[in-house]
Amino acid sequence: MxxxxxxxxxxxxxxxxxxxxxxxxxxxxxxxxxxxxxxxxxxxxxxxxxxxxxxxxxxxxxxxxxxxxxxxxxxxxxxxxxxxxxxxxxxxxxxxxxxxxxxxxxxxxxxxxxxxxxxxxxxxxxxxxxxxxxxxxxxxxxxxxxxxxxxxxxxxxxxxxxxxxxxxxxxxxxxxxxxxxxxxxxxxxxxxxxxxxxxxxxxxxxxxxxxxxxxxxxxxxxxxxxxxxxxxxxxxxxxxxxxxxxxxxxxxxxxxxxxxxxxxxxxxxxxxxxxxxxxxxxxxxxxxxxxxxxxxxxxxxxxxxxxxxxxxxxxxxxxxxxxxKKQMIKFKGTTLYPPALFDLLNEREEILDFVIEVYSNDVGLDEVLLYVVPAEETEECDHQIRAYLQARLRVSPHIKYVTAEQIQKIQFTEATRKPIKFIDKRA
Structure with a gap:
């Protein structure tokens, strides 16, 4: 004291x-x-x-x-x-x-x-x-x-x-x-x-x-x-x-x-x-x-x-x-911040868990890849997720479906102290 x-x-x-x-x-x-x-x-x-x-x-x-x-x-x-x-x-x-x-x-x-x-x-x-x-x-x-x-x-x-x-x-x-x-x-x-x-x-x-x-x-x-x-x-x-x-x-x-x-x-x-x-x-x-x-x-x-x-x-x-500031994403003419994306992804019951990855394409522009654990591995679930993202973002990020075990390995590395939800691989 x-x-x-x-x-x-x-x-x-x-x-x-x-x-x-x-x-x-x-x-x-x-x-x-x-x-x-x-x-x-x-x-x-x-x-x-x-x-x-x-x-x-x-x-x-x-x-x-x-x-x-x-x-x-x-x-x-x-x-x-x-x-x-x-x-x-x-x-x-x-x-x-x-x-x-x-x-x-x-x-x-x-x-x-x-x-x-x-x-x-x-x-x-x-x-x-x-x-x-x-x-x-x-x-x-x-x-x-x-x-x-x-x-x-x-x-x-x-x-x-x-x-x-x-x-x-x-x-x-x-x-x-x-x-x-x-x-x-x-x-x-x-x-x-x-x-x-x-x-x-x-x-x-x-x-x-x-x-x-x-x-x-x-x-x-x-x-x-x-x-x-x-x-x-x-x-x-x-x-x-x-x-x-x-x-x-x-x-x-x-x-x-x-x-x-x-x-x-x-x-x-x-x-x-x-x-x-x-x-x-x-x-x-x-x-x-x-x-x-x-x-x-x-x-x-x-x-x-x-x-x-x-x-x-x-x-x-x-x-x-x-x-x-450094995490701002310029994606296909749209400005995005990770917290806004987190809200969108948390809203859907079809999405059980996720990680957002941003990287630079071959002309130096931002690209967005979503690692998603889907509620169901069906075409209907995939369609619902993609249609929702297109409607809310007006742009379509890349999506890679993974298992709960795979997402855990992405979110938690040996040096991680809290779950990683955003990975920035831009140059």
């Missing part, structure tokens, strides 16, 4: 003060930012407010991938743990955390679970990996422990074991990828489990969208709640930001934690966008010692909402991810 004590001792430490402290810290300790400030002739004393951030250059994922070690601001003997990104937008990068960074990470998730109506009386079943340098797993675990609640560390997959453990240990909440919750529901149907009579009363959904940008449940979210009468709480975070946006019970966007991070949504010219306008989520970490980031562009496209939430929290909220 040391991080909480530190905060209580400094109630007047404003976001602006933390930004000024960060700039001094980076100018003294970060090889990357020392060089960046010198090349751009940055005078950190001229940055007197959060609004002045726009005077500073941005940092990109490419910077972090190319010069990973240059972001380290502490001696290696002060690194408490090394974690890494999943490599969704390129090769993975390592994020080094100090002991205080781990405490900050726990505090971040403590706030998140409190926001998601958690209490010390809850028992959380974690249906995700806690190994393979996965920050989210250790963050959830540490946050739940700070909350004083109980944890069941079961790991990902194996619906039969998940249900056996639910029956035996009676968790009140699960933390899981939404598409895996659908597999839990399917297993329950096939084996006669009455899911609405179990101990589970809520689900913290990670890694996939469950809402549209107007806060309504998307197809994936509806499929879960149509079968299982429990509230869903959406979360959004990344390894680099070491901070999460989590929904409250109102389900109207992920709440911002301004004491831990400064967030900007930027347009193509790196200028801030207004509320309800899509922009690239750009973050400045506050209170991070190991590898702090300044105006780091995440590649995620979201919108923000600044009207107060009905829960009483007046900080801004983020929408679900509209798309990732």
């Amino acid at each position: 040391e991080y909480l004590a530190d905060k209580a001792d400094n109630p007047t430490l404003t976001q602006q003060q933390k930004l000024q402290e960060l700039l001094v810290y980076l100018s003294q300790r970060s090889p990357f930012y020392k060089d960046l400030f010198a090349r751009h002739e940055v005078d950190i004393d001229a940055i007197r407010s959060v609004d002045d951030l726009r005077l500073l250059p941005v940092t990109t994922k490419d910077d972090l991938q190319r010069q990973n070690d240059d972001f380290l601001c502490i001696p290696r003997n002060e690194v408490a743990e090394y974690m890494s990104t999943s490599g969704t937008l390129g090769s993975p990068v390592t994020i080094a955390l100090s002991e205080n960074d781990l405490k900050r990470l726990a505090y971040n998730e403590y706030n998140s679970f409190v926001c998601a109506d958690g209490s010390k009386d809850d028992v959380y079943q974690l249906m995700l990996t806690l190994d393979r340098q996965f920050m989210a797993g250790i963050a959830y675990y540490s946050g739940i422990r700070m909350l004083g609640a109980s944890v069941v560390r079961l790991g990902p997959g194996v619906p039969a074991l998940q249900w056996e453990t639910i029956k035996r240990l009676k968790p009140t909440a699960i933390v899981a990828v939404p598409s895996f919750i659908l597999k839990l529901i399917q297993f329950a149907r096939e084996t006669g489990i009455d899911i609405n009579s179990t101990s589970v009363k809520k689900a913290i959904c990670i890694g996939e969208n469950i809402r549209n940008t107007d806060f309504s449940l998307n197809i994936l979210g509806k499929k879960i709640t149509d079968a299982w009468d429990i509230p869903l709480y959406s979360t959004y975070a990344s390894t680099e930001m070491q901070t999460a946006f989590t929904e409250c019970g109102q389900g109207r966007g992920g709440h911002y934690q301004p004491d831990l991070m400064i967030v900007e949504l930027l347009d193509e010219n790196n200028d801030p966008v207004g509320p309800n306008i899509p922009g690239e989520v750009t973050i400045t970490t506050l209170g991070v010692e190991g590898m702090p980031l300044l105006r780091y562009k995440t590649g995620d496209i979201c919108m923000y909402f600044d009207e107060p939430c009905a829960c009483g929290n007046e900080s801004l909220r983020l929408s679900s991810i509209i798309g990732r």
